[in-house]
Amino acid sequence: MTTQFVKPNGLIYLDGNSLGMLPAAVAQRLAMVVQQQWGHDLINSWNQHDWINLPLTVGDKIGQLIGAAAGQVVCCDSISLNLFKLLAAALQMRAGRTVVLSTEDNFPTDLYMVQGLQQLLGNDNCQLKLVPEQQLLTAIDQQTAVVLVTEVNFRSGRRVNLAELTQAAHEQGALIIADLAHSAGAMQIEVDQWQIDFAVGCSYKYLNAGPGAPGFAYVAERHHNQFVQPLAGWMGHANAFSFTREYIPAPGIRALLTGTPSILALAAVDAALSVFDGLSLQQLHEQALDLADLFDDGLKQHNIAAEFQRLTPAERQHRGCQLSYAHEHAYAICQALIAAGVVADFRAPHYLRVGFTPLYLSASEVAEAVNKLAEIMQQKIYLNEQFQHRRGAVT
Numbered sequence: 001m002t003t004q005f006v007k008p009n010g011l012i013y014l015d016g017n018s019l020g021m022l023p024a025a026v027a028q029r030l031a032m033v034v035q036q037q038w039g040h041d042l043i044n045s046w047n048q049h050d051w052i053n054l055p056l057t058v059g060d061k062i063g064q065l066i067g068a069a070a071g072q073v074v075c076c077d078s079i080s081l082n083l084f085k086l087l088a089a090a091l092q093m094r095a096g097r098t099v100v101l102s103t104e105d106n107f108p109t110d111l112y113m114v115q116g117l118q119q120l121l122g123n124d125n126c127q128l129k130l131v132p133e134q135q136l137l138t139a140i141d142q143q144t145a146v147v148l149v150t151e152v153n154f155r156s157g158r159r160v161n162l163a164e165l166t167q168a169a170h171e172q173g174a175l176i177i178a179d180l181a182h183s184a185g186a187m188q189i190e191v192d193q194w195q196i197d198f199a200v201g202c203s204y205k206y207l208n209a210g211p212g213a214p215g216f217a218y219v220a221e222r223h224h225n226q227f228v229q230p231l232a233g234w235m236g237h238a239n240a241f242s243f244t245r246e247y248i249p250a251p252g253i254r255a256l257l258t259g260t261p262s263i264l265a266l267a268a269v270d271a272a273l274s275v276f277d278g279l280s281l282q283q284l285h286e287q288a289l290d291l292a293d294l295f296d297d298g299l300k301q302h303n304i305a306a307e308f309q310r311l312t313p314a315e316r317q318h319r320g321c322q323l324s325y326a327h328e329h330a331y332a333i334c335q336a337l338i339a340a341g342v343v344a345d346f347r348a349p350h351y352l353r354v355g356f357t358p359l360y361l362s363a364s365e366v367a368e369a370v371n372k373l374a375e376i377m378q379q380k381i382y383l384n385e386q387f388q389h390r391r392g393a394v395t
């Protein structure tokens, strides 16, 4: 399995929840697309290599990983942009209701997108209401137009029950938009079966498609006829090359497209997805949970567990593929880990996140990572001056 990835020598990578490792197939595909398709076949490639349909063919492949039948997923833009489009469309579909209900500690861009729409549409048409994650289920009421929820919380690693939330939303006549950033490629998801209305996700984390690779959006087929997205662009037109003045949306999921997609980035997603051929996402998630338990047990065996406050729940059904720990020196500990060859990450104000990706992470590497963390904690290496100061803009 690990030979499918380009692994830097000696590095233990616990950050696949932020940026996945490079699959060898992506490097090969990009070289081919650059040299042959772009370099040689040039503009013919839009037809010859079906570039024009790549957002949809790649979308369908992502669909297979999230339980969506063909024709409901498109690969384009970022989570932020796709959320804007879906939020606006969903609010229109629930005219008369104004509330977008979300969680206080949802990923900021999700909340910013609602705030931006609120500014644009005015408070009479859009209002953001935030509740603690544990209260989301009971906070849905007849004013709720849309429930906007991230399945696995980026800070705590806690997983909500999307099937249950979707049912509760529908009982109140509300729609649900699920952010699958920390779910797609990490665990089994069944968007069709759970009756989810809309979903978004990225391909740069567990799907390993590279930094800034395009995201995806899912619109359940039953909404395709009512669904109108505001960023009407020529690529979402029913006949882009008719160059007519009037915008007529393409039927189905293609209408979510706005401008010209990055073919290189889409080719990277396409190649990255081949890693999942024949794999069971449920099994992959179980393996990730085993690795996470190994890590956490290791902290106990080294008598360092008590120094951290664990945020991630213990129950497997409430977890994604990461563990999060609060510690007042989390930033410095993370820097010391990186200096020791173990890549984890830090989230403000004081959380250490460690991600477990069995596609390219082994049990022995996890044990080694714990040994290094134990040394850092027991010898208080993190107090060294070099680890104290925040240098890079990205943590």
Ligand SMILES: Cc1ncc(COP(=O)(O)O)c(C=O)c1O
Pocket (backbone or CB within 6 Å): 078, 079, 080, 081, 107, 109, 110, 150, 154, 179, 181, 182, 202, 215
């Ligand atoms: C839950 C969640 N949503 C959204 C994003 C980022 O969205 P975008 O793809 O627009 O940068 C992240 C990034 O880590 C995330 O964790």
